[in-house]
Amino acid sequence: MKIYLAGFDVFRADAVAYGESLKRACAEHGFTGLYPLDNTFDRGVHGRAAAEAVCHANLELIRQADCVMANLNPFRGHEPDSGTAFELGFATALGKDTWGYTSRHADLVQQIALVDGDAAIAMPGERYWDSEGFEVENFGLNVNLMLACTAHIVVGGPLDCLAAMALRYGAQGSVP
């Protein structure tokens, strides 16, 4: 089974080596990891032409994949990387299985909302707000509902997610 490895890991200083480690972890479960930086394109191309080559190569990898595993940890603020979220949406529309992992186990109200006193429990039906006056989703979910209600969300890192996927798909990694 082929897994597209989505996430802002491609922006790490050690992005290529990190991708190799993710692919080895996939292989240990009988999966084949497809990593965005696997794409070969002309590194001499700059600007929009280079961006378009990366974009189309990534979309092609997603089409080839059986499912997507996405790093949904916060990126440059409270939100996941927008490219990663886009790729989950793209894969969802194609009928792929999608998975996401994040270290944030608390729900969005506890992560973000300005609350008086004890924020340990978000009250159902209550409305909560962030520091800029935007409402915080109060559904008991730890990521945006469009992600949480379409993907399998695992609290932990990529190895935890792969373990959950192996349980789901079996050791040989076939979509049931």
Place this chain on the structure above:
Amino acid sequence: MKIYLAGFDVFRADAVAYGESLKRACAEHGFTGLYPLDNTFDRGVHGRAAAEAVCHANLELIRQADCVMANLNPFRGHEPDSGTAFELGFATALGKDTWGYTSRHADLVQQIALVDGDAAIAMPGERYWDSEGFEVENFGLNVNLMLACTAHIVVGGPLDCLAAMALRYGAQGSVP
């Protein structure tokens, strides 16, 4: 032509009234705006069941739409709202035309990168980094390449984007 109005505007305190204003602006160009909060669902339902109802209703509105217009301004940090990015990816895979607007005209290097001295011009082929050690895309684009290379990006607000869409599709709003 039906336009799905994606964005974190649904989290505004005046979300319903603001959505009505967006739909009026659509109507002035001969378009029909579909706003996520148009969805009717049982407000007495809480938690995951409510989230799933919203999610599926939004996906159904996107399926009904001819195109998506998305608010890609930064949300709770530097990234666009992840639900919005997901919806753009979903619509892209369905072959819908997608549009995004943002007030950020500068490219991502100028928006985000830590640079010494004059950051007015990002050098092609040069690598730039953010405060947490993640590379900043240097393609001269003002949003993540997965969005910039699949959607028409307009610098400005929703009215600017609708004006650009009217120019593209004509006054009667038909996809060419």
